[in-house]
């Protein structure tokens with residue numbers, strides 16, 4: 286698992302290594318500032334971290350405790366849902382990686398022996414329905430879909446009904462990332478939430494926001510908007526493998542105070558790993574201080 290995190294952080298680790306090629310037991314505040322900015326930690330958070338480090342030469346342990354503190358809320362799991370099926374609503378802007386992440390989550394449940402059904406709730410775009418259907422075929426899981434332009438809450442309702450009738454444990458419902466206006470999107474998502482609860486009291490049990498880890502402050506703005514619309518229970522940050530901006534995880538976690546459930550580190554169904562703040566921070570620290578100084 287640890288090496289999986291490191292593989293996902295490879296580009297970030299390389300970028301850090303390029304500006305801090307020499308591994309030392311202590312680094313100066315100036316060096317640290319450059320490293321954090323290079324890794325795409327937002328400027329405000331870099332300032333906060335530096336302000337709270339009193340010495341000019343910073344050790345691994347000192348930095349470790351500061352970085353972990355920024356992830357204080359990040360490591361929280363969601364409560365178990367005893368009332369099966371568990372309904373997960375996937376939200377986020379187009380291109381964030383929603384469809385791929387749904388496939389990854391489905392694979393994750395299948396690995397645990399749970400039965401999964403997908404709902405193609407992004408009825409705004411025909412391509413979204415087709416793409417999710419391809420994943421369903423590949424993973425050999427059922428999918429409920431309708432034609433483009435149909436009411437997505439009807440898709441959500443039918444998916445949940447089908448899961449209940451077949452005794453499935455997991456329902457994962459896709460949603461649109463964009464409509465003609467933001468207000469339309471908010472209203473549509475609210476309606477889907479209402480209808481899920483009608484189909485199965487308490488559903489959706491998880492409203493999970495997919496954020497593209499390469500998007501920095503725009504990901505934070507998106508999260509705030511979706512949180513205001515329908516409330517977000519947890520986040521999955523995608524595409525960390527494809528970016529040198531892995532430090533954005535700190536800014537996202539710090540700005541939102543929401544659990545980071547998983548991170549996406551590739552395009553295949555198995556490329557989803559549970560977020561572990563200790564592994565994540567140690568991966569970054571190893572890049573700065575070198576592994577030999579670990580612990």
Ligand SMILES: Nc1nc2c(ncn2[C@@H]2O[C@H](COP(=O)(O)OP(=O)(O)OP(=O)(O)O)[C@@H](O)[C@H]2O)c(=O)[nH]1
Nearest residue numbers: 379380381382383384385523524527549550551552
């Ligand atoms: N490298 C990498 N690529 C990813 C990851 N997650 C998603 N992608 C890629 O990002 C692109 C967009 O992902 P989708 O799953 O299509 O995203 P979406 O939010 O459904 O976007 P649309 O289909 O455009 O609405 C695809 O090319 C995915 O393969 C990840 O963790 N790592």
